[in-house]
Amino acid sequence: MSITAATKVYGVIGDPVTHSLSPVMHNGWIADHRIDAVYVALPLRSDDAVVAIRALNGFAGLNVTVPHKEAAAKAAARSEAAVANVLRREDDGRFSAFNTDGQGFLDSLTESAPSWRSHVRRALIVGAGGAALGIGAALSPFVDTVHFANRTADRGEQTAASIPNGRTTRWDDLERAFGHADLIVQTTTLGMAGQPEMAWPVSFCRxxxxxxxxxxRPLNTPLLTAARDRGLKAIDGLGMLIHQGARAFEIWFEIKPDVAKARQRLLAALG
Structure with a gap:
């Protein structure tokens, strides 16, 4: 496909963003459906991310990753949530904002553990950022409690307070929290390539x-390795990436892309 002045530009913004596999995924789907568009990764570092996002006039749509999800919601003329990971350019030139993180996670969870709703009553989310909030809000109607454990306690309390059945767990009480949870979701950068690792208390899990x-990145994080060593059901981050991306693609193009093809491409890209 040749790129012309008519080609629409989509992308992912964040800091850092060079590790992102979203260009592989979305450009693959764009090619599948012969859409005159291109998808790029754009590092965005700004003291005023709201202003910076509004200035991205050349983009027809954006995915948003850390640390700009709250700014993305504020930068949009219309937003369905307080944090957003998808922006779509409307006919009036302004952005509408959406959050596909939560539903994308549920899609991935259901794909990997179809019967999860029958026994998950207490969820533990490690972290309290935009992805944690999106996932917690999506899980909330299906579980009794959603507990957040965050290194910065104030942020954890703020995130938990935004969900009707949200609760907080002290960071120094992770052993008890892991032992009580039916579902544990790790949403921080701990264990990511180039980031610190942590000795997770997986031995306490049910x-x-x-x-x-x-x-x-890596696909098999220390947490998932420890979980598999215990014989537990372990779900990697590729599923959520694909499913939240598929929902974003549908928001932009009104087309449901092939998630199985995306996984094949991303596994090849990861080597």
Missing amino acids: PNAIVADIVY
Whole structure:
């Protein structure tokens, strides 16, 4: 496909963003459907991310990753949530904002553990950023409680307070929290390539606990390795990346892309 002045530009913004596999995924789908568009990764570092996002006039749509999800919601003329990971350019030239993180996670969870709703009553989310909030809000109607454990306690309390059945767990009480949870979702950068690792208290987990990590570089994080060593159901971050991306693609193009093809391409890109 040749790029012309008529080609629409989409992309992912964040800091850092050079590790992102979103260009591989979305450009693959764009090619599948012969759409005159291109998708790029754009590092965005700014003291005023709201202003910086509004200035991205050349983009027809954007995915948004850390640390700009709250700014993306504020930068949009219309937003369905307080944090956003998808922006779409409207006919009036302004952005509308959406959050596909939560539903994308549920899609991935259901794909990997179809019967999870029958036994997950207490969810533990490690972290309290935009992805944690999106996932917590999506899980909230299906579980009794959603507990957040965050290194910065104030941020954890703020995130938990935004969900009707949200609760907080002290960071120094992770052993008890892991032991009580039916579902554990790790949403921080801990374990990501180039980031610090942590000795997670997986030995305290229940025998039927599900452990998910939204990190996908590396695909097998220390948390997931420890979970598999315990014989627990472990879900890598590639599923959420694909499913939240598929929902974004549908928002932009009104087309449901092939998630199986995306996984094949991303696994090849990861080597």
